[in-house]
Amino acid sequence: MSTSARYWREIPQRYRYEGAKCKGCGEISFPPRIVCKSCGGREFDTVELAKQGKLLTHTVIRVGPSQFADQTPYAVGVAELDDGVRLTAQIADVDFDELKVGMPVKLEFRKVRDEGEAGIICYGYKFVPVR
Amino acid sequence: MAGIIGYGAYIPRNRIKVEEIAKVWGADAPSYKKGLMLREKSVPSPDQDVITMSVEATRSALTRCGIDAKKIGAVYIGSESHPYAVKPSGTVVAEAIGATPDCHCVDFEFACKAGSEAMFVCMGLVDAGAIEYGLAIGADTSQGAPGDALEYSAAAGAAAYIIGKDDGVAKMLATHSFMTDTPDFWRREYMHYPRHAGRFTGEPAYFKHVTGCANALLEKTNSKPSDYAYAVFHQPNGKFPMRVGKMLGFTKEQIEPGWLAPTLGNTYSGSSPMGLTATLDVAKPGDKIFMVSYGSGAGSDGFVFEVTDALPKMREKAPFTRTLLDENKVYIDYGTYTKYRGKIRKGE
Structure with a gap:
């Protein structure tokens, strides 16, 4: 089954990194939430996430889920962006022995996966090291 | 009169040397290097294509000029390797930079001059007063048949130009x-x-x-x-x-x-x-x-x-093209290259 509709719904986050900043307490939710998890506020401004941050943790996936099997081995990490938001993403353009907690990374627009040769191509963000 | 308001480039980090291709096909590397004046070429990673490179080149162009992407009235990508046969590359790029929905969008194709076509058309639309800013991109992840002379040269990269009615940088x-x-x-x-x-x-x-x-x-x-x-x-x-x-x-x-x-x-x-x-x-x-x-x-x-x-002050805000070309590159072998470029026939 095609995931076109689900993919399309997530475009603001996957393409433009849009989060929701709570008008009450300033907490940024990514992806956006209906109720702020910190103060319960229900009004938000749309903000773009910071494009750079530091790696908090990382791992290397050697046996991936079927949709990512062709990409193994690949690195995945959690980074804290400069605005405090924590984000999980693949880490591209990296030699695995380069991976280090605290390593500066930036967000780059990449192909995340596709639905086979005839399906849609899903784009989004990945981390790449800041060199 | 139209001018270039912002510009940016993107080059994948993978490179393959002429010698590496020549050794697989029994060709004479020195004569290719001399005949074509080529030493190596860029190769996209499997997660890079015309759309991803266009987005990154455009983001550099926007960083340089600082205009609001909502003011871009036309997005034109020239390429002969658009990822889809039917579905525009430009819609993804326009959405990623935040130029949608009030925007005209077409993918151009004219072998290697589709990028300059996009510049030409943006310039005309700006001069005619139809749009305030136009985005013109030339990008490709070109393929040459294995063993063909084109395989030594067909490379990947993108350039993006924001064209507007002010003088801009040029x-x-x-x-x-x-x-x-x-x-x-x-x-x-x-x-x-x-x-x-x-x-x-x-x-x-x-x-x-x-x-x-x-x-x-x-x-x-x-x-x-x-x-x-x-x-x-x-x-x-x-x-x-x-x-x-x-x-x-x-x-x-x-x-x-x-x-x-x-x-x-x-x-x-x-x-x-x-x-x-x-x-x-x-x-x-x-x-x-x-x-x-x-x-x-x-x-x-x-x-x-x-x-x-x-120009001098504005260009410092994004990476120079020579920096992208000369630094942070990794050399790959022919096997990796064929995998990255989808040249290997796999089992069903």
């Missing part, structure tokens, strides 16, 4: 297009690799159209090669742009700053637009730049630019 003083029906290079529907007519791609194709366009543009602007600080020509390899420049009366020094092919390869629709980004990275206010693209089929678009005082 005024677009004049343009000229020159084209005939010349079957020198083509790819039929469902074919994976393009075909070309060997040496026929030279004199009656590349050289005729580039010189035809350049001479008409020089005449139109009542100028001569020595009036220009820099010249950029389409770079199917390292040799052709230098040779055509000499034929027209330009010097090696005028061409060299934008001469990327020896270590980049031919980025097709990105080729001369990327050469222009590297030239803008070094040009001084008042410098005039002469540019002529070439696309098989065949035709050339020519432009005359004049650099403004705004």
Whole structure:
């Protein structure tokens, strides 16, 4: 089954990194939430996430889920962006022995996966090291 | 009069050397290196394509000029390797930069000159007052058939230009297009690799159209090669742009700053637009730049630019094209290259 509709719904986050900043307490939710998890506020401004941050943790996936099997081995990490938001993403353009907690990374627009040769191509963000 | 408001380039970090390709096919690397004036070429990773490179090049262009992407009224991507056969590349790029929904969008295709076409059309729409800003991109992840001469040059890269009615960083003083029906290079529907007519791609194709366009543009602007600080020509390899420049009366020094092919390869629709980004990275206010693209089929678009005082300060805000080309690169072997480029037939 095609995931076109689900993919399309997530475009603001996957393409433009849009989060929701709570008008009450300033907490940024990514992806956006209906109720702020910190103060319960229900009004938000749309903000773009910071494009750079530091790696908090990382791992290397050697046996991936079927949709990512062709990409193994690949690195995945959690980074804290400069605005405090924590984000999980693949880490591209990296030699695995380069991976280090605290390593500066930036967000780059990449192909995340596709639905086979005839399906849609899903784009989004990945981390790449800041060199 | 239209001008370049912002510009950016993107190059994947993978490189493959001419020797690595030649050894697989039993070819003589030194004669290819000398004959084509090529040493290595860029290769996209499996997660990079025309759309991803276009987004990154455009983000650099937007960082440089700082305009609101909502004011971009047209998004045109020129490429012969659009990821979809049916579905525009431009919609993804426009959505990613935040230019949707009040925006015109078309994907262009004209072999290697689709990027300069996009620039040409944006310039016309801006001059006509139909749009405030237009985004023109030339990008390709070109493929050459395994063992073919094209395999040594077909490379990946992108250049993006934001064109507006202000002078910006470079005024677009004049343009000229020159084209005939010349079957020198083509790819039929469902074919994976393009075909070309060997040496026929030279004199009656590349050289005729580039010189035809350049001479008409020089005449139109009542100028001569020595009036220009820099010249950029389409770079199917390292040799052709230098040779055509000499034929027209330009010097090696005028061409060299934008001469990327020896270590980049031919980025097709990105080729001369990327050469222009590297030239803008070094040009001084008042410098005039002469540019002529070439696309098989065949035709050339020519432009005359004049650099403004705004360029030196603005260009520092994003990576220089030479930095992208020379730093942070990794060399891959032929096996990795064939995997990355989808040349290996796998089990069902």
